[in-house]
C-alpha cells in the first residue's frame with residue numbers, strides 16, 4: 001500500500017513555545033519515528049542543538065528564514081530525503097522560525113509535495129499561541145485564521161485562559177487545544193505504530209483506531225475521536241462540501257467511503273486539505289466508515305452531517321467529480 005509521511009509545520013511567534021512543543025513530541029514519540037527540520041534564523045543553530053539527540057533525524061536550515069528557501073534543493077530536497085521510504089520516518093515536523101511567514105511555508109510545503117517530496121503528505125499547519133502574549137486581533141489573528149490546529153500554550157502563566165480560548169475558537173477554522181509546555185499528543189498528528197496496519201495485508205489503520213480509541217488515558221490529552229459508520233452510499237457532492245466546510249473541531253479525518261456506482265475510496269483530511277485514493281480491495285464498505293480526530297467534537301452533529309450526505313437512492317448516479325478533484329496521483333511505488 002502506498003505510504004506517505006505527514007509533514008507538520010509548527011509556526012508561531014518568537015517565544016510562543018514551538019521548540020518546547022517539538023521537544024514534547026519527541027519525548028512522547030512512543031515508537032513514532034520523527035524527523036525534525038529546524039529553521040533557525042541566523043547561523044548559530046541553537047534550536048537544532050536543543051532538539052538534537054532526541055529526533056530520529058534532525059536537519060537544520062541554518063541559512064535564514066525558511067519561507068525564503070525556494071530552490072529545489074532547499075525544503076523540497078530535505079523533505080524528499082526525510083520522507084523517502086529508506087528513511088523509515090513516520091512523521092516530519094518543520095519548526096519554523098518565529099519570523100517565517102506561515103502562508104508562504106504552507107505554499108512551499110505543498111509545492112514540495114507536488115514536486116520532489118513525492119512521499120510526503122500535508123500534515124497540517126500547527127500554530128502555537130502564547131497564552132500571555134496572544135492577541136487574536138493582533139498579529140496572531142492572521143496566522144490563527146490559517147491554522148489547521150491552534151495550540152494555546154503556556155496556559156499555566158495566566159489566571160484564566162478562558163476568554164482567549166473563546167476568542168481563538170471564534171476565529172480559528174480548526175480546533176484550539178489549550179496546553180502547558182507544548183503537551184500535544186503525537187497521536188493527534190500521526191497514527192501511532194501500535195495502531196498502524198498489522199502485518200495482515202491491506203487492513204487499514206482506522207480499524208485499529210476504532211479499537212484503541214482511548215485518548216483519556218493521558219491526563220493532558222484533550223483530543224478525542226468519533227467514529228461514524230453508514231450502510232448506504234454517500235453523495236459525492238454533499239460529502240465533498242461537508243469536508244470542504246471543515247467539520248467543527250476536527251483536525252484529522254480518515255476512512256473509507258463508497259459513492260453510488262463506484263468502488264470505495266480512502267479519504268484522509270487534515271484541516272481542509274483533502275486526499276482521496278481508490279481503496280484496496282480489502283476495504284469493503286457499503287457506505288462509509290470514518291474516524292474524526294479533534295478537540296471538542298460534537299458526535300451527534302457529525303452523525304447528522306453524515307446522514308445529510310446520503311445519496312438519493314432513487315436519483316440518477318451522481319458525478320464523482322466533486323470528490324475526484326482531490327484524488328492524489330498514484331505515481332508512487334508501493335511500499
Ligand SMILES: Nc1nc2c(ncn2[C@@H]2O[C@H](COP(=O)(O)OP(=O)(O)OP(=O)(O)O)[C@@H](O)[C@H]2O)c(=O)[nH]1
Nearest residue numbers: 013014015016017018019020098153154180181182
Ligand atoms: N511557564 C511556561 N513556560 C513555557 C511553556 N512553554 C514554553 N515555555 C518557556 O517559554 C520559553 C520559550 O519557549 P520556546 O519553546 O523556546 O519558544 P519558541 O517558540 O521555540 O521560541 P523561538 O525559537 O525563539 O521562536 C522557554 O523558556 C520555555 O521553557 C509553558 O507552557 N509554560
